[in-house]
Amino acid sequence: MKYVDEFRDAALARGLAAAIAREADPARRYHFMEFCGGHTHAISRYGVADLLPANVRMIHGPGCPVCVLPIGRIDLAIGLALERGVILCSYGDTMRVPASAGRSLLRAKAEGADVRMVYSAADALRIARAHPEREVVFLAIGFETTTPPTALVLREARALGVANFSVLCNHVLTPAAIVNILESPEVRTLGTVPLDGFVGPAHVSTVIGTEPYEFFAQEYRKPVVIAGFEPLDVMQAILMLVRQVNERRCVVENQFSRVVDRDGNVKAQALVAEVFELRREFEWRGLGTVPYSALRIRDAFGAHDAERRFGLVYQAVPDNKACECGAILRGLKRPVDCKLFGGACTPETPMGSCMVSSEGACAAHYSYGRFRDREAAGAAEALRA
Amino acid sequence: MCLAIPARIVRLEPGDQALIDVGGIRKQISVALVDGLAPDDWVVVHVGYALARLDPAAAAATLATMAAAGIDAGALA
Amino acid sequence: MNTAPRREYHRPLDLKRGRVELAHGAGGRATAQLVEELFLAAFDNEWLRPLNDAASLPVPAGRLVMATDSHVVSPLFFPGGDIGALSVHGTVNDVAMAGAMPLYLAAGFVLEEGYPLADLRRIVSSMAAAAKAAGVPVVTGDTKVVEQGKGDGVYITTTGVGVVPPGISLDGAAAREGDAIFVSGTIGDHGVAIMSKRENLEFETEILSDSAPLHRLVAALLAACPRIRVLRDPTRGGLATTLNEIARASGVGMLLEETAIPVAPAVAAACEFLGLDPLYVANEGKLIAIAPAADADTVLAALRAHPQGRDAALIGRVTRDPDHFVQMRTGLGGRRVVDWLTGDQLPRIC
Numbered sequence: 001m002k003y004v005d006e007f008r009d010a011a012l013a014r015g016l017a018a019a020i021a022r023e024a025d026p027a028r029r030y031h032f033m034e035f036c037g038g039h040t041h042a043i044s045r046y047g048v049a050d051l052l053p054a055n056v057r058m059i060h061g062p063g064c065p066v067c068v069l070p071i072g073r074i075d076l077a078i079g080l081a082l083e084r085g086v087i088l089c090s091y092g093d094t095m096r097v098p099a100s101a102g103r104s105l106l107r108a109k110a111e112g113a114d115v116r117m118v119y120s121a122a123d124a125l126r127i128a129r130a131h132p133e134r135e136v137v138f139l140a141i142g143f144e145t146t147t148p149p150t151a152l153v154l155r156e157a158r159a160l161g162v163a164n165f166s167v168l169c170n171h172v173l174t175p176a177a178i179v180n181i182l183e184s185p186e187v188r189t190l191g192t193v194p195l196d197g198f199v200g201p202a203h204v205s206t207v208i209g210t211e212p213y214e215f216f217a218q219e220y221r222k223p224v225v226i227a228g229f230e231p232l233d234v235m236q237a238i239l240m241l242v243r244q245v246n247e248r249r250c251v252v253e254n255q256f257s258r259v260v261d262r263d264g265n266v267k268a269q270a271l272v273a274e275v276f277e278l279r280r281e282f283e284w285r286g287l288g289t290v291p292y293s294a295l296r297i298r299d300a301f302g303a304h305d306a307e308r309r310f311g312l313v314y315q316a317v318p319d320n321k322a323c324e325c326g327a328i329l330r331g332l333k334r335p336v337d338c339k340l341f342g343g344a345c346t347p348e349t350p351m352g353s354c355m356v357s358s359e360g361a362c363a364a365h366y367s368y369g370r371f372r373d374r375e376a377a378g379a380a381e382a383l384r385a
Numbered sequence: 386m387c388l389a390i391p392a393r394i395v396r397l398e399p400g401d402q403a404l405i406d407v408g409g410i411r412k413q414i415s416v417a418l419v420d421g422l423a424p425d426d427w428v429v430v431h432v433g434y435a436l437a438r439l440d441p442a443a444a445a446a447t448l449a450t451m452a453a454a455g456i457d458a459g460a461l462a
Numbered sequence: 463m464n465t466a467p468r469r470e471y472h473r474p475l476d477l478k479r480g481r482v483e484l485a486h487g488a489g490g491r492a493t494a495q496l497v498e499e500l501f502l503a504a505f506d507n508e509w510l511r512p513l514n515d516a517a518s519l520p521v522p523a524g525r526l527v528m529a530t531d532s533h534v535v536s537p538l539f540f541p542g543g544d545i546g547a548l549s550v551h552g553t554v555n556d557v558a559m560a561g562a563m564p565l566y567l568a569a570g571f572v573l574e575e576g577y578p579l580a581d582l583r584r585i586v587s588s589m590a591a592a593a594k595a596a597g598v599p600v601v602t603g604d605t606k607v608v609e610q611g612k613g614d615g616v617y618i619t620t621t622g623v624g625v626v627p628p629g630i631s632l633d634g635a636a637a638r639e640g641d642a643i644f645v646s647g648t649i650g651d652h653g654v655a656i657m658s659k660r661e662n663l664e665f666e667t668e669i670l671s672d673s674a675p676l677h678r679l680v681a682a683l684l685a686a687c688p689r690i691r692v693l694r695d696p697t698r699g700g701l702a703t704t705l706n707e708i709a710r711a712s713g714v715g716m717l718l719e720e721t722a723i724p725v726a727p728a729v730a731a732a733c734e735f736l737g738l739d740p741l742y743v744a745n746e747g748k749l750i751a752i753a754p755a756a757d758a759d760t761v762l763a764a765l766r767a768h769p770q771g772r773d774a775a776l777i778g779r780v781t782r783d784p785d786h787f788v789q790m791r792t793g794l795g796g797r798r799v800v801d802w803l804t805g806d807q808l809p810r811i812c
Contacts, residue, residue, distance in 0.1 A: 001408040001731055003391035003427065003444055010721075012448070013794045015455015038388060047796020091432070092737075119736075120433030122415065145389065148418050149434045203389045206429060206437040228447075229389070231794050236451055258443040259429050265437055268418045347804040368798040371787050388737050408731025 003258070007230030008046070016235040017051040024242050030056045031194045032241050033331060035178060036201035037064030037359030038229055044364035046231040049372070056238065059193075059331035060361035062177055063201055065142045065170075066093045067353040067360040068284040068329075071317040073170050074099035076307075077139045080168070081105070081113035084310060086135040088115045089124035094141060097356045098349075100317055105139075121153040128157070128165035137306045138167045145203040147171045147295065148268035151275040154301050166306040169297050172282065174204050175212050176293030180284075182220045184330050193331045197241040199234060200226040202256055209264025213252045221250045228256040275301055283316055285353040286325035320344075323352035328361050335362040336373050342366065389431035391439050394424050405430060475499045480579040487573065487607030500583060501603060504590035509566070509601035517601040519566055524625035529556035532619040538585065541655045542670030543746075545618055546589030551673050551746060552697070553622040554596050558677035559693045559749065561632040561684060562624030567593060569603040569620050574613030585616060596675040598622070624677075629688055636691040637712035641780040642758040644751040646679065646765055647672070647773040649701050650729040653743030657736065669728050674747030679770045683751065686764035692752040699803040700742040704750055705788045706802045715783020718790040718800065722777045742803045752780065 024030060034040060040060045043049065049058065062068055074097055081088035088105065095105045095117060109115040114134075118124050121138055128136035140150045150167060157165045178198065200213055205226045213224045223244035227237030237255045244250065254260055275298060282294030297305040306312065319325065323345075324338035335341045335354065345351040347363050354362035392405035392414075401417035405428070416422055416435045428435040475495060485492035494513075502510060509517045533549040550567065557564040569589070573582065593600050655671040680693060692712075696704035701723070709716055725733075725740045733740045747770070753761045758776060765771035778790075788800045 001391070001727075001734060002393075003439060004408075004734065006444075006448055008793055010793055010795050012451045012455065016451060017795075019454040045798060046792045046794040047798045048794065050796035051794065122433055145431055145436065148436070149415075149432055152415070152417055152434070203429065203431060203436065206389075232451055233447075236447070236454065239454060255447070258440050258447055259437050265418060267420060268436070271418070347801075367801045367804075370785075371789055371797070371799055374785065390734055407735055409728045410731045410735060412735070 650740035672747035718778035
């Protein structure tokens with residue numbers, strides 16, 4: 001596949017690995033956070049960590065919208081399907097996430113709820129138009145990449161007067177989450193989590209552009225490199241971050257120049273602004289309540305807002321007390337530091353946000369990286385011997 | 386949230402739609418979010434929508450930079 | 463010699479416009495007519511013709527192998543196949559993976575009231591053609607009908623028997639450190655073909671299921687290399703799950719080379735599009751073979767010499783691993799674990 005395969009080339013990877021090893025200063029350590037779940041997945045799936053020198057470490061951030069979707073919000077969707085008899089349309093990723101009472105959307109389906117997987121928001125609208133006698137609710141999740149499609153569909157629903165269609169909106173915002181991490185005491189004041197820079201999200205940036213990240217670079221003095229989605233993109237971004245750190249620069253650089261520019265997709269941004277407005281606050285699973293970090297549907301489109309239509313009341317549901325997701329999402333701990341990891345908490349039986357989707361730090365590590373724990377333990381043993 | 390894939394526009398269709406080609410797979414998607422597209426343009430597609438153009442020249446330049454980075458300047462004769 | 467009189471029916475089955483009725487499963491005249499005019503007409507062979515409840519069969523000497531599979535695939539008709547052919551191939555392959563030459567098949571049908579007879583005939587014809595091509599007759603069967611809404615059109619359960627020739631011993635627990643791991647061709651074709659037909663996931667370029675009987679390939683392979691340790695077909699859960707099963711049963715680990723695993727470009731593109739990993743997508747016409755390292759060249763040559771093994775590849779080695787990890791060296795040169803499939807593979811958007 002063009003523009004995909006070239007960016008997975010092994011020879012280029014070796015070259016970039018050699019460059020990173022050459023330029024990383026052996027006298028110091030580098031810690032970079034890749035914000036986007038897609039990057040976490042790419043790094044694990046291709047074993048990028050094996051190509052980095054030991055003093056360059058990646059910290060997995062909270063950029064996985066399935067992972068940070070609170071249990072309480074999924075409960076709302078399950079309730080609509082089971083108790084209000086709606087046709088509940090959802091992306092595949094969300095179907096398996098366990099919510100309250102041992103339920104998930106898939107389990108609700110097994111109990112008789114009409115839950116349907118869709119690949120696109122337009123599919124949900126199509127279902128609504130095909131079944132005017134039923135209420136159809138689309139469970140909308142995602143960062144800024146996925147929000148414009150939802151906006152389009154809401155605008156179309158209003159224009160066509162599809163009265164039985166509504167959206168349960170859980171769209172969240174990337175910059176707010178990054179600020180939340182940077183503002184956490186461990187990062188800002190205590191310095192317990194050394195964060196030297198960010199690998200910025202690929203496709204979120206196609207929509208919002210690189211401009212919003214300039215704030216972090218200036219305010220928090222952290223370099224940001226927007227990286228494409230393929231493993232070579234991530235590696236090149238890491239090289240660019242190493243160089244910035246070495247040269248004491250803190251600017252936004254764009255590695256993903258083939259798709260991203262400073263302004264982003266202005267048409268999409270305008271459309272989103274027309275349909276959505278900021279919520280004052282929103283709960284992020286693992287991070288707690290984050291101000292101005294999520295969107296809700298504007299009054300003008302209120303007839304298609306499932307929360308208004310069905311009078312939904314959100315109830316927060318806490319995670320298991322032993323769950324370390326909050327610390328892991330901020331880079332304070334690693335998956336193996338969590339007591340539940342690999343035992344009670346596995347991809348089959350996820351207990352917290354880091355395990356519910358294949359992009360969460362714990363799921364990625366469990367599925368792709370557990371052999372490293374063994375090797376690390378072995379190395380530790382060897383040192384003690 | 387990032388799973389998006391580069392695709393070639395095969396032809397434009399009414400209603401802000403387009404037929405795209407990904408490695409030989411053809412699918413109809415929406416191009417409502419990107420203006421001024423023509424056949425043989427490249428876009429990035431996410432959940433059934435084109436989100437942005439992909440610039441082939443920039444892609445080539447990025448690959449060239451990657452290749453250059455791998456060359457150890459000190460090792461060149 | 464069969465001299466049972468043929469029963470007379472008022473009218474022949476309306477195979478063009480008729481539908482399955484509850485009476486067809488009740489065991490009476492309607493059932494008999496369905497069996498004679500549809501099933502026997504398609505499968506016709508000397509062991510089925512008497513239409514007894516059980517078939518009486520000659521079996522050569524040797525160890526008997528038996529396998530059974532229920533087929534609930536949806537949609538019933540998909541690019542490259544249908545539930546009928548699939549039910550023949552699936553069970554023929556299970557028997558073949560034990561090293562046995564498949565001899566006979568039994569077929570049980572659970573039909574949904576209201577299912578069109580024309581479509582049922584298509585399925586049965588396809589099944590008969592598959593059985594004939596494989597040289598494995600359907601010798602006995604059963605038919606039940608459930609009420610409308612309680613089935614998915616057609617479910618088929620096939621059971622197959624075969625006999626293992628002396629000197630052949632295949633076992634999932636037999637893999638040993640150092641053994642070579644092979645796959646007979648491209649992976650992911652069947653699962654993607656199925657998904658391409660399902661609601662909400664449509665592609666305009668046809669990807670065909672690889673559904674096929676593999677017993678002749680197995681015979682050729684075993685003739686060339688009787689020391690093969692394990693044969694298995696990676697159906698549900700894909701290559702990754704099947705390798706994990708074997709690793710656990712044998713108490714070993716594995717190390718695969720990603721670049722060596724054959725994936726058809728169209729399948730790779732479809733998986734990319736859907737956010738699927740081809741390693742976990744079902745195959746219905748491929749096999750995994752594990753053989754001693756010394757026999758690697760022989761096995762690869764034998765596979766590639768056969769039309770069903772043209773794209774065969776050596777994809778990895780069995781290792782010593784107390785955790786039974788199946789690991790893989792990625793195309794990039796890094797390493798990752800290839801874990802069991804978690805639940806059902808649902809397309810990702812993230």
